[in-house]
Structures are given as structure tokens and as C-alpha cells.
Amino acid sequence: MSAALEVHGITRSFFGVAALRGVRFAVPEGSITGLIGPNGAGKSTLLNVVSGLLRPDGGTVRFLGDEVTGFAPHRLAARGLTRTFQVARGFPRMSVFQHFMLYGPRQPGEGLLQGLFRGAAARRREEELAERALGIARRLRLAPLLDAPVTALSGGQKKLVEIGRTLMAEPRMILLDEPMAGVNPSLGAEIAAHLQSLNAEGITLCLVEHDMPLIRQLCGHVVVMAEGRTLVTGSFDEVVAHPEVQEAYLGHRA
């Protein structure tokens, strides 16, 4: 199986403190890969580097074979690599539908002239995107909430909006930052089912998550990070049995 994402020797420090010290791993194409590790392992920093929000000090990121290190987030999105945020705040003044429309790609109406005069191409694309937004909302069972402002949604619904937003960008791969954090269990199960069905359609997923039963249920491939490095990679059962992983989570054995 070829790799959708390859991270090689990524380093990044903040004011002299190293958060990432040469992380390397690969996310197999078509997999659901779990990225786990104790707090402070550098998972969020890594996600920010891969999604283009942070520039690494060193190392390379390759997506579907092409080097994309340090690409701006919107360029990565255009290539099919998008992300969700742990704190799914969205734009407070906008509705669910507007969020979806905003992240629809290739909208000529975003140009000044097309936007002002609403040219035929912009209108056509807008109809396509609206259709697509409606489809995604139905699929994620958000259709009744399409016109609601995101501030009116529950935490779990906001996470669904995040996922829907990434789907608008026609992704090949989605990075998910704690998609279940702060979500009630029944909606959590629903989100898990959505993730599985997206993966079944060929979208590669990589999620940072603390919920171990969920990782075991969803992820065929698990990467464990600790202290800014990759510790172990493998299946869930392999990595949890690994002594180094137990040590990282539970501390040194006496």
C-alpha cells in the first residue's frame, strides 16, 4: 500500500523549546490512522505543521508523493488535504450552510469582477456547491440545521459541521484533531460511523484522539508519539503491548 502522507524528520521548536524532534511516519493511503501519545507529545504541533498552519524548522512533508512542506493551508486544501479543529468554533456569525459554501473550491465568484457582476460561471458553480452542501448536510444529518448559526449548535454538531466543511473541499485525506472531544457518547458513535463510511469511499483519515476504545475500533494503523518523536507504529494491539508505549503513558517502571 502506498502512503498518502509521509512525514520525515520534522523538527520545530518554540522559543528554544523543542516540540518536535524529528518525527517520521507514514499514513497508508485509504487507512484510518490514529495518532496518539501523552499530553505534550507534540501531536497538535505536528498536525499544525502538516496542515500548513506552522512552518517546520526542518524535515519534509509529502502528500500523495509530492513534497508539500510549508505549503499554505489553502494550497493543501486545493490538493485534497484538509483538517478539522479541536475547538470547532467556526465563524460565529455564519450559518451552517454559509460555512459549507465558503469552503467549496473553485468558485470563480470569489474574484472581484465575477463577484460583483455574478457572472454565469459563478452562478452555475454556486448552484453546484449549494447542491453539494445540501448533500453533505443530509449525509451528516445536519439538513434541518442548515440555516442555523453555528453558535446555536451543540459541541457535537459543531464537530459535524467541521467534518462537513472539509468534505466541501473534496478531500483525498482529512486530518482530524480530536473529533470526539467533548461530544456526548451517542453523537460520538454517530461521528465514528460517519468516519468509517467516508473511509469506505476512499478518503484517508488521520486522527489525533485520546479515546482509546475508539482508536481500537476505527484505526487499522496507529502511530504513537512521545516527547516530540515517533515512538512506535503498528496495529493498535501491537503498539499498546509495546513496553516503551506503556512507559510513555504510565511513567518509568520502578
Added chain:
Amino acid sequence: MDALLQALVNGLLSGSLIAVPAVGFTALFAILRYPSFAVAGYVSVGAFAGWWVNTRFGLGAAPALVMAFIAGGLSGLACEMGALRRLMPSGALTVSIASIAVNLVLENILRFVFGNDLRGFDLPILPDLQWGGVFIGVQQLWNLALAVAVVAAVFGFLMFTRFGRAMRAVADNPDLARLKGIDPRRIAAIAVVLGAGLAGAGGVLLGLDTSIDPMTGYRVLLSVFAAAVLGGLGSVPGAVVGALVLGLAEELALLAVPATYRTAVGFAAILLILTFRPRGLLGEKAV
């Protein structure tokens, strides 16, 4: 009755003067997420820039406002990029304290160049209009009109232009905005020019109302801050409403207490609003 009406008119007129720098202050806060007390300096820089084109070239109020906007905006950009931004990693409080220092620096540069004297704009003195027992200064009416025009222009900019939308997106959620290809650093630079420029334009309006000196901005700083807090920090309509409410409150208070207590109204307004409605009159709930 006339005294009350006169107080209402005066309050509205003086509130409209505060509204312009208050919108600048709140716009800076919305993007940079720290209260920049350097606006006092930008107000004074703008006031002197406007005064300079007015007295040196004999230009009217509108060109003076444009010049003040440019001078205020550029001084803001220089201070923000040259000094304040570098302190960002140390937290909002540090930058905010540094902005007080920036204000002192700007104030003293002005003092060094122009001296400490009071200076007035060179405009014809117009007789007050009288309406019943209420007096309204013609210049004050012009100031009101100019303030309304400036605030309307800012609204238009924020609501309808690409930069305005991008600015609101960054204020709401900088990371999400980046996914859409908006560069928050560029937007921050534009916001600084806009916010500091408005402060500068406000300086000219204040100068047209009375006179200017290097402390012009510092003297209104509390009112500007109170207006922005009153309306909800980061909310542009809030800053306008806050300024008008504050102007009215100050003038109405004068009916009951001696003029020396005028400044206390600003403090009282901040205390009251923080006690009973911490997000301000039009502010949004903190997430």
C-alpha cells in the same frame, strides 16, 4: 428643559467625536486581541498632521482628515511592526503595557517637533445656530457630519469589501480563515492602518472642536477606552453606540455634578458595564 435639551445635543456632538477613535481602538482590538493604548499617540499624530496641511497649505477639513488618516495609519503600522508585534509572544498584557510606552514616545516626538503650545485649526469662526433656547455650533454640526461619514465609510469597508470580510473572518477565527487562504499577518497590517488611521482622523475632529497639543490623544484616551468597553470590545457598531451613550452620560452628569467630575463618568461607565454586562452593550458572548 432647555438645559436638558442642550445637554442632549452637546452629548450627541461630543459622543460623535469620540466615536471615530473608539471605532479605531475597537478595530485594533478585534484583530490584535490586546487593548492598544498607543491610540492616544495616533490621535495626536493625526491631529498634528491635519493641522499641518490646514495651516501650511490652507486646506479645509476634508483634506486634513485624509492626511490625518494617512499619518495616523502609518505611525500605527511603524509602531506595531517595529515594536509591539515583537512582544506578542509574551502575551496581551505585555503588549498592552508596551503600547502605553509607545504612546509616550509618540507624544514626546510631537512635543519635540511642534512644541507644547496649544494650536488651533485655521478655519473661519462661525456663529452658533440658535433653536429655541438651544445653541448648536456650526463647526460642531460639521464635525458630526464628518464623523458620521467616516464611520459609514468604515462600515461599508468592513461589510462589502474583500478586505473587510477577510478582516472579520480573522477576528472571528484566524486559523479557519487561513484554511481559506487568508493571511492573518497581512490582514493585521491592514487593520492596524485602518484602526490607527481612524484614531488619527479622530484627532482632527477633536482639534476642529477645540484645539490641539501633544496631549490631545491622551486626554480622550479614557473616554475612547470607556466607549469601546461600553459597546463591547471588538464590536464596531458597539463602539459607536458606546461613544454616543458616554457622550450623553457625561453631559447629563454635568447637570447634577460639577464639571471636574466629568472624567469620573467614564470610570463609572466602565465599572457599571463590567459589573452588569461584561461583554458590553453590543458585544458578543465570549466563546
